[in-house]
Amino acid sequence: MELILEKGYEAVTVTDLINRANVGRSTFYAHFTDKQDVLFSNLDELSGLLRLAPASRPGTLFAFSLPMFEHLHEQRRLARALLGRRGGSAVMARGEQILATVVRDELLAALPPRSTPPDSLDLMVTCVVGAFMALLRKWADGELTATPAEMDAAFRAVVTPGVETAFRR
Amino acid sequence: MELILEKGYEAVTVTDLINRANVGRSTFYAHFTDKQDVLFSNLDELSGLLRLAPASRPGTLFAFSLPMFEHLHEQRRLARALLGRRGGSAVMARGEQILATVVRDELLAALPPRSTPPDSLDLMVTCVVGAFMALLRKWADGELTATPAEMDAAFRAVVTPGVETAFRR
DNA sequence: TTATAACCGAACACATTGTTCCGAAACAAG
């Protein structure tokens, strides 16, 4: 994390890592195969937060949004290191996958089964996830200064009307 | 382009390039500074298309959308090489910048001046651009099969109601 | 005390980058 914050994920080398960690080169390669392996081995806790959130506010679409922004606000340093432009695209890509399945399930549950063809559902999911991730990245990078509540409100303000319009068909 | 399609942008080396192009190493570095330089030197035509589109359909929000999808449909191979996941993030990042200013100007022109605070405008622009770019990337990657018209419709269906709701305040 | 496992770090082969240098080729003008 220190190194990513200093130089950005791409620029961090294995040599940097083992120097900073006071670890032998062979030791590193005995535990990890890659630079990426180090990153991903600490990344599975994320899924939990996203899946837990909807239950806390039943009936609300995209309930993951506010808790997510709040969580990342508390872990600002970490969020910036991993999600910002300097963090490389690996973590964002993984988060996008996870979020996509969450949003998809949420829409399927809220949507009357045959009101929307599945293709069109995928398009909608992509839009929603794309908008959210874009907000997330810019926020983590400090390009947007807003409270978690404001971020959540903006996200929902843009996305919800369009989704609900699709509901009424 | 051949090399990007074969191995993905990240994996293409300068050595690959000069071999494929039958060009001396020194000749390459006499013309370009970087791998990235080769890419960006062929990328400024894009801006034109985006700025031209709104004039053709006055009054329509996000008029760039349909022409953009149509253009990329014609240049499918190229689009996939540059915009897909294997194309790296450089081109997408550049496109995102360009598109953001276009969307921002479009919203400022359509929006009554003091109806929305500028901070909130940035959030909205980010959402809109994020949704569009996400659609673009997945489409270029072949993860979504839809006609340009369908892509445009889906984009506008999700985004427009939210934006127009913000107008009426 | 001793056996087992984990670690350290030097050394290595390999790949990639960006620079330098000199001879060869292309080209334009006379």
Add this chain to the structure above:
DNA sequence: CTTGTTTCGGAACAATGTGTTCGGTTATAA
């Protein structure tokens, strides 16, 4: 055709990074 200029080709080079191997050292636990 010749000459002078510009561009090109490619070998060689120093730097930096990667992933592997191996012999010696340290920690751990029985």
